[in-house]
Amino acid sequence: MDNIRIDKWLWAARFFKTRSLATDAVDNGRVRLDGERIKPARAVKIDDKLSIDNGAETWEVLVAGISDKRGAAPVARTLYQETDASIARREGELEGRKLYREPGTTIKGRPTKRDRRQLSKASE
Template identity: 40%
Template sequence: MPEKEKLRIDKYLWSIRLFKTRTLAADACKAGRVKLDGNNIKPSHEVKLGEVYQVSKGPDRKVIRVTGLLESRTDAKTAVGYYEDITPVEQTPAFKSMFQAPVLKRDRGTGRPTKRDRREIDGLQEDFFEKGDQ
């Protein structure tokens, strides 16, 4: 694949398939969702080998290390070779899904919840999410 010595971060994130379009990658940089050493970077930032970036995309957060510069978008199998995903296990979606929300079960045939039941359910969920954010 073609490699380049100078490459913009928005083009790099698009080419390794972290973002669907280059515009989305540039918008993420402008919004402060792409960081280098904890500092926001502009879409025109030049990518260098070995740099570590923190990329937030919705609820997902990835930490990637640059292992190669890829100028054009390629298939996913090839793109994986140009970065190393060093995201801690605690931040992966699979790990988070185990601890997201309690599963509330109701006995079959009990009908819809009453207003009182609904308030109790909402209270349980609010308590859970408040404790999880801290």
């Protein structure tokens, strides 16, 4: 198998929960191939360099394998190889999130008037 759509590969490599989320990300320009926007039907090849923003994290990966089936996470991990710069950047962001927590993460559901006041006071 050497010809697979990028949205299907992103789903199989477990960057997105559903294929439709992967398609939307490609359409919105959050997935780039060598720095350029692509369409969801674009075929992915081995050694393609992808920049992927899945909302929570940003990844830079090299395609190491092709698959159209979503399998276990260890199997999905063999489909790509993350660049060293990407690993260092993600670890730095993780450390930053540990040191500074977002003020709204402790609020569950819709914030009350008191919660809104505390949020605005924290952002000043």
